[in-house]
Amino acid sequence: MVELESPQLDSVFHALGDATRRRMLHALADGERTVGQLAEPFAISLAAASKHIKALEHAGLIRREVRGRTHLCRLAPGPLASAHAWLTFYERFWTGRLDVLEQLLREEDSRPPTIPPQGDER
Amino acid sequence: MVELESPQLDSVFHALGDATRRRMLHALADGERTVGQLAEPFAISLAAASKHIKALEHAGLIRREVRGRTHLCRLAPGPLASAHAWLTFYERFWTGRLDVLEQLLREEDSRPPTIPPQGDER
DNA sequence: ATGATATTCAACAATTTGGTTGAATGATCG
DNA sequence: CGATCATTCAACCAAATTGTTGAATATCAT
Numbered sequence: 001m002v003e004l005e006s007p008q009l010d011s012v013f014h015a016l017g018d019a020t021r022r023r024m025l026h027a028l029a030d031g032e033r034t035v036g037q038l039a040e041p042f043a044i045s046l047a048a049a050s051k052h053i054k055a056l057e058h059a060g061l062i063r064r065e066v067r068g069r070t071h072l073c074r075l076a077p078g079p080l081a082s083a084h085a086w087l088t089f090y091e092r093f094w095t096g097r098l099d100v101l102e103q104l105l106r107e108e109d110s111r112p113p114t115i116p117p118q119g120d121e122r
Numbered sequence: 123m124v125e126l127e128s129p130q131l132d133s134v135f136h137a138l139g140d141a142t143r144r145r146m147l148h149a150l151a152d153g154e155r156t157v158g159q160l161a162e163p164f165a166i167s168l169a170a171a172s173k174h175i176k177a178l179e180h181a182g183l184i185r186r187e188v189r190g191r192t193h194l195c196r197l198a199p200g201p202l203a204s205a206h207a208w209l210t211f212y213e214r215f216w217t218g219r220l221d222v223l224e225q226l227l228r229e230e231d232s233r234p235p236t237i238p239p240q241g242d243e244r
Numbered sequence: 245a246t247g248a249t250a251t252t253c254a255a256c257a258a259t260t261t262g263g264t265t266g267a268a269t270g271a272t273c274g
Numbered sequence: 275c276g277a278t279c280a281t282t283c284a285a286c287c288a289a290a291t292t293g294t295t296g297a298a299t300a301t302c303a304t
Binding site: 140142166167169170173174177190191192 | 261262263264265270271272
């Protein structure tokens with residue numbers, strides 16, 4: 001089944017629905033960053049940036065490693081894959097490829113709900 | 123370039139960040155629906171449902187055909203493709219396929235921002 | 245210990261969100 | 275015409291979001 005009620009999807013999409021947070025993710029795509037580094041490009045207080053980062057963390061999109069007095073952030077793969085899977089599902093309808101639909105519905109029904117490789121590979 | 127400041131992405135992701143609206147999209151994936159039909163499964167007022175539908179419409183995720191006194195809604199493909207493209211971009215980082223990264227960056231830089239063709243061969 | 249640095253916490257204000265209800269609009273039916 | 279049906283509008287409310295500032299916490303360097 002496609003997840004409809006998932007609070008995880010709620011928080012993931014909510015996190016993505018803000019340009020500041022998307023830009024932070026973009027920075028993180030280039031490598032790990034401290035909170036201060038993530039905040040630097042924006043004309044907002046450190047506290048505000050901290051909240052954005054918490055939103056990303058809450059959505060599971062990033063994880064944080066506290067290292068002395070600095071917090072290192074890096075991307076986490078899992079939940080984004082869920083969002084991606086969600087969109088992929090609907091995109092098939094939207095691109096009119098209805099031939100694949102029944103097949104898809106059968107697949108989705110007999111597959112674990114959340115994408116399992118929730119890799120905490122550390 | 124990956125769109126970072128796009129207000130379109132803002133509204134698309136925001137629209138997707140609510141389970142009620144995702145369920146409405148799910149219903150629409152099965153075919154066109156009137157406002158009343160979209161509202162019916164939910165324990166909310168018609169006015170509240172109308173607002174959700176406006177959010178989806180504002181994000182460009184659905185379009186509406188006024189037909190007499192009823193409004194017919196159906197999915198619209200465009201913006202979802204943008205969101206999907208956005209996620210696809212980042213998913214490559216997240217799945218650790220950094221080998222493809224430079225290639226991708228070059229591609230993304232010389233391509234129209236919103237994915238125009240629907241031809242994602244699978 | 246002192247002071248500087250990195251980050252969060254707490255309290256507050258403005259705005260947005262998601263819901264309500266009741267009236268308004270507009271199309272259709274008898 | 276008058277009633278009914280489908281939907282929106284307007285006013286309102288509670289809660290969440292996003293930002294602020296100033297104090298707190300904890301770590302590092304001297």
